Amino acid sequence: MFNFKSLKFSVILFSLFFLSFSFGMSSFFLENSMILSVELFQLSGSSFGFDLIFDKTSLSFASVVMIISASVFSFSYSYMSEDPFQTRFLWILLAFVGSMNLLIFSGSVFFLFIGWDGLGITSFALIIYYQSYDSLSAGFQTLMINRIGDALIVLSTFLFVILGQFSFISLPANYWIIPLVLILLFAGLTKSAQYPFSSWLPAAMAAPTPVSALVHSSTLVTAGIFLIIRLSYWVPLSSQGSSVLLFCGSVTCLLGGWAATYENDLKKIIALSTLSQLGVMVFCLGLGLPFLALFHLYTHALFKALLFIAAGHVLMTAFGAQDIRLLGGVGMIMPFTSVIFGVSSFCLVGAPFLSAFYSKHMILEKMFMGPGSVFSVVLMLLATFFTAKYVSRSMKCILWSKPNFTLLSKNSPLAVILPMTILSIGAIASGKFIFLVDISNLETAYVSSFLGGTINFVTMLGVTLGLFSGISPKNNFFLSTMFFLTPVVSFSSKVLSPLVEKMNSLDYGWLEPSFIIKSNIQTLGSEIISFFMWPNIQLSMVRGSFFLISIMFIAITFNL
Secondary structure, eight states, X not given: OOOHHHHHHHHHHHHHHHHHHHHHHHHHHOOSOEEEEEEEEEETTEEEEEEEEESHHHHHHHHHHHHHXXXXXXXXXXXXXXXXXXXXXXXXXXXXXXXXXXXXXXXXXXXXXXXXHHHHHHHHHHHXXXXXXXXXXXXXXXXXXXXXXXXXXHHHHHHHHHHTXXXXXXXXXOTTHHHHHHHHHHHHHHHTTOTTSOTHHHHGGGSOHHHHXXXXXXXXXXXXXXXXXXXXXXXXXXXXXHHHHHHHHHXXXXXXXXXXXXXXXXXXXXXXXXXXXXXXXXXXXXXXXXXXXXXXXXXXXXXXXXXHHHHHHHHHHTTTOOBGGGOTTHHHHOHHHHHHHHHHHHHHHTOTTSGGGGTHHHHHHHHTTSSOOHHHHHHHHHHHHHHHHHHHHHXXXXXXXXXXXXXXXXXXXXXXXXXXXXXXXHHHHHHXXXXXXXXXXXXXXXXXXXXXXXXXXXXXXXXXXXXXXXXXXXXXXXXXXXXXXXXXXXXXXXXXXXXXXXXXXXXXXXXXXXXXXXXXXXXXXXXXXHHTOOOHHHHHHHXXXXXXXXXXXXXXXXXO
């Protein structure tokens, strides 16, 4: 019987694979950059228009996004097969991928904002897709934190007006460049969930697993990284900007790895691993190595999408159980999926001869040669230790322990096997392939045998302790709340919402009688007083978070 839905998915998959192949081949043979500029009008000497950039960076990144999107669409065909609104999910996912491609090829602030805001709107729709209270709160938390970056992008337009252009290309040498770069830098940090904007990334796990595979590999969280990489191409970062990137990247990497060791939810463990890898990329940008950061962005996108699809297949067969303490025996029941899960997990550690070895290990070696401070280097070594520890712990619980879930089935449809096979080739061979075909990714590090052995020793120590650690670690409130970021964001939203309501009432009441204005001011004052009269536990969280942020600014100021 003819199935129109299957035909529709087949056409979309063929189109995505064709676009991925076309963009990839174009990036190999394109020698010069091409810019498509459409001028709308001129006003006071400033040209308002759209610019598109076609170079090796944009075409190669679009190729990676397309091949991951095709794999995720194939996986979602099986994962969302029982969803009555599967077509709606498909179109939102396509809009999400389209917004990311607009951002990749954007060369002006207008085109950038279309893709940037499109990612925010479609990600909100995908996170609240299951229409529960948890998904709604996670979606609003993601949207509100990302709106900080949106506001900073809007604010940057005033500086572009002062500079007399809206294109990122050939920015004039002006003292307004420094605040413009800093504004766009902080906008990228909010979108890429760097500390102290990290709380929304694990909360976004309320979305379906195919959405998580796209968000955490090559789309939403990589938008800020890609923006900073583009800025690094055109405008050299100042010492203050590099210090901010070094500190935020190292703290975020430590936060993701440390918190993952105390987490039992499989999807949140992978989300925290994404947070840790994003910290590695930002740290690499702080070292002044944008090409190496882009290289790690490619390899991470491939093996992280593979890891999410393998984990999603485990969740499908386990009927939605996400606790790793209940998912033992996968290695005996699903050998192919267990091999895929193991390969992608080894990529997280940077195991030799896998794709991440050529990027992550090089970043850690360049760390000893770069301008990084002692504080950031120590944090990165601790993050490497915790990464190895939680990876070995999760593999021990899922692959090598005894079966704990009796309803585990053995179904492995072709729509799941095909994307895992394609992405596994990329996770294994993409590092060496990209390293050979593009000379811009060629980096060499000259470190002593002691420093090189330190990286290997820290990694092996984490693997050993992870294998011998308990399956059920004690809950740590400091780490489970991500350095008090999660409760501070939730409590601030609860307290600020009545303040916003009273401000609106005060704003709409200027023409009302004076006693109404007086009552509104009194109510607003009582809300402000109640804001500072929280219980002791909430005050301790706020003090703790402000203490950590103050340490960050002190370290950046004195370049520790």
